Amino acid sequence: MVGGGQLARMTHEAGIPLGIRFKLLSDTPQDSAAQVVSDVVIGDYRDLDTLRDFARGCDVITFDHEHVPTEHLRALEADGIPVRPGPDALVHAQDKGVMRAKLDALEVPCPRHRIVSDPADVVAFAAEGVPEGDTDSDGFPVVLKTVRGGYDGKGVWVVRSAEQAAEPFRAGVPVLAEEKVDFVRELAANVVRSPHGQAVAYPVVESQQVDGVCDTVIAPAPGLSAELAGQAQELALRVARELGVVGHLAVELFETSDGRVLVNELAMRPHNSGHWTQDGAVTSQFANHVRAVLDLPLGDPRPRAQWTVMANVLGGDYPDMYTAYLHCMARDPKLKIHMYGKDVKPGRKVGHVNTYGDDLDEVLDRARHAAGYLRGTITE
Template identity: 85%
Template sequence: MVGGGQLARMTHEAGIPLGIRFKLLSDTPQDSAAQAVQNVVVGDYRDLDTLLAFAEGCDVITFDHEHVPTEHLHALRAEGHAIRPGPEALVYAQDKGLMRARLTELGVACPRHRLVTGPADVSRFAAEGGAASGSGYPVVLKTVRGGYDGKGVWVVRSEAEAAGPFRAGVPVLAEEMVPFTRELAANVVRSPHGQAVAYPVVESVQVDGVCDTVIAPAPGLPEERATQAQELALTVAAELGVVGHLAVELFETPDGRVLVNELAMRPHNSGHWTQDGAVTSQFANHLRAVLDLPLGDPRPRAPWTVMANVLGGDYPDMYQGYLHCMARDPQLKIHMYGKDVKPGRKVGHVNVYGDDLAEVRARARHAADYLRGTITE
């Protein structure tokens, strides 16, 4: 697996019961997965020679992020290495411009969008929208490549504000500011021979551009709309040739429409609830898919599961935090990543499941806040 973050750490964990020998390409020995995996190569995923050397002896290469240069993936493929998902699919998670163009070609509903060349072009795009403000602002600007967790994304309200994203000299995509009621995510997994499974559609609550809470299944979502979202994700996976896990992030609008926001071709934060709340986790099914094994049952174990991220805060004594949270809620599941604590950084998550949504959500929120240090009792 290329990438040493928490997604690789949890994917490795899912492979242990199957006896899968895991090899990791990590930026540093201190990365989350590098702390847990025995066979670690420290190197730069942007260097082709490093990637080629790393791939020797591997049956299949997969990823915990989408940042490996597309041309390097093709080079690996040309040398006979199995890449899953392949570069032909992964490019649509790497390049937002290509992703929007391909989804539009497939007839998938997306926010209005266009590649823009500068602040004046952003104003022209805004005016084309005919928003009630008259100017068409605000507009969402995104770097075409490299953004995640709110990084590389700006909400601009004027041509002057639009200047900032262009200073880096990278391509920029403009999108309309969608007046959505909430964010959803449809997670599916597809194998090389076309078997696919779909997890329940979830609600994803974002705070400052970072996933804070995930509720599975999305409360109040009509069954027909949930089925449509699952079918959409399965169609996208098949049409793009995805192998492994695909997360389709969605906007639900006041008029009942569902628009595709982003794609991620790897295990995803919106699927962390599956570790404890589903028969087969996203991590286990991602491994099964890339190894072309039969996929596992994606159904939930309980009526409700809530995942709450633990973000960096004040940790005076993590052991005391465990004592309090575990004693208070013996069914609580805590997953920490071994990361240094930084404000706002994802350092772990908790999963809680049960029959009553309000109770489950309160339990998850309490544990995440206590571990962060924002509450003390």
């Protein structure tokens, strides 16, 4: 697995019961997965020689992130090394411009968008969205995104004027403009697909964001009609098939007030919106990702409980962690805590908790209390 973050750490954990020998390419020995994997290579994934040396002897290569240069992945494939997902699929998660163009060709519903060249072009894009005869609107706000490299709110701007639109262009990379969707809530459809085309779909979840970072995930999404949930799952499965995805695919969605779903982002790896599956599904996203990239039969994605809630633990003012564990575990014996071994930084994801049960309000309260106590924002 290329990348030493928490996704690699939890994917490694899922492979242990199967006796899988797991090799890791990590930036530093302190990375989350490097702390627990026995076979670790420290190196730069952007260096092709490093990648080739690392891949030698591996049965298959997969990823903790989407940042490995596309041309390097093509070189690995040319060397005869299976890469899953492959570069032709992964580029759609690496490059938002490529993703939007492909989804348009597939007639997948998306927000209005196009690549823009400068702030004046942003003004023109905003104006294109003004209804005919509306003289009070200039089309702002709009969303600007760097086509590569953004995540967790980074590389994304909500701009309300030409002056505010200047910042994204300073990096000198292409910029994608999108309409700011007036959505009801954010959803995510998680699916897994194997090389021979077997695929499974998890229940569609509600993903609640705070400052552009995932805070809470509720599985399944409360109040979502069976019809719209089915449409979202079918859409995600179709995208996975058409793009040739092997492994886990997360399709982040906007639910609109008129009962539609629009595709916001794609991620081709285990995803924060699927962390609830560790304790809430028959087969977790991590276990199914391992099965998929090794072309093993996929596991049952169905939920174990009526409701499962995942709450992220973000960096803050930590009390003594042992004391925090004493409190959280004694208060809620069913609580599942997953910490990543990461240094605490304000706002950084350092862990998550999962709760489950039959009463959604109670399950939500348990998850948010535990996440807040582990962060240090709740003290009793």
